[in-house]
Amino acid sequence: MAIERTFAIIKPDAVTAHQQGEILSRIQKHGFKIVAIKSLRLTKEEAGGFYHVHKARPFFGELTDFMSSGKIIAMVLEADNAIAKWRDAMGATDPKKATPGTIRHDLGTSIGTNCTHGSDAHDTAAFEISYFFAGLELI
Numbered sequence: 001m002a003i004e005r006t007f008a009i010i011k012p013d014a015v016t017a018h019q020q021g022e023i024l025s026r027i028q029k030h031g032f033k034i035v036a037i038k039s040l041r042l043t044k045e046e047a048g049g050f051y052h053v054h055k056a057r058p059f060f061g062e063l064t065d066f067m068s069s070g071k072i073i074a075m076v077l078e079a080d081n082a083i084a085k086w087r088d089a090m091g092a093t094d095p096k097k098a099t100p101g102t103i104r105h106d107l108g109t110s111i112g113t114n115c116t117h118g119s120d121a122h123d124t125a126a127f128e129i130s131y132f133f134a135g136l137e138l139i
Helices: 012-016 020-029 044-050 060-067 082-090 103-107 122-132
Strands: 003-010 033-040 072-080 116-118
Touching: 003 020, 003 082, 003 122, 012 020, 012 060, 012 072, 020 033, 020 072, 020 103, 044 060, 044 122, 072 082, 082 103, 082 116
Parallel strands: none
Antiparallel strands: 003 072, 003 116, 033 072
């Protein structure tokens, strides 16, 4: 396995519910190195740019409203096989279908408010990391 980087977000629902400490603890317990981290609030336009691949989908407006509704914590995580490893730690998108012990199962409330985001592929991770972090922040 090779060391790789992935992008992760602690979403507004989890920040509002004060779950960021629990999620950060789980990130460390899973063996990730946090390369970069920041707290911010996206505008609807910034959320739209981030989720541009879903622009034609019927849930796009709801998604961008949600992601701009409160603070998020954006992170770059590093580990062996980080993309798959983070997706496994998060669990299925729908918390009701997620495996017990995963973040989304334990902390998520619905498919729309599921606590976390993670890149699904290398090209997605590269775009998402560069959307939020400049090169100097990734050293």
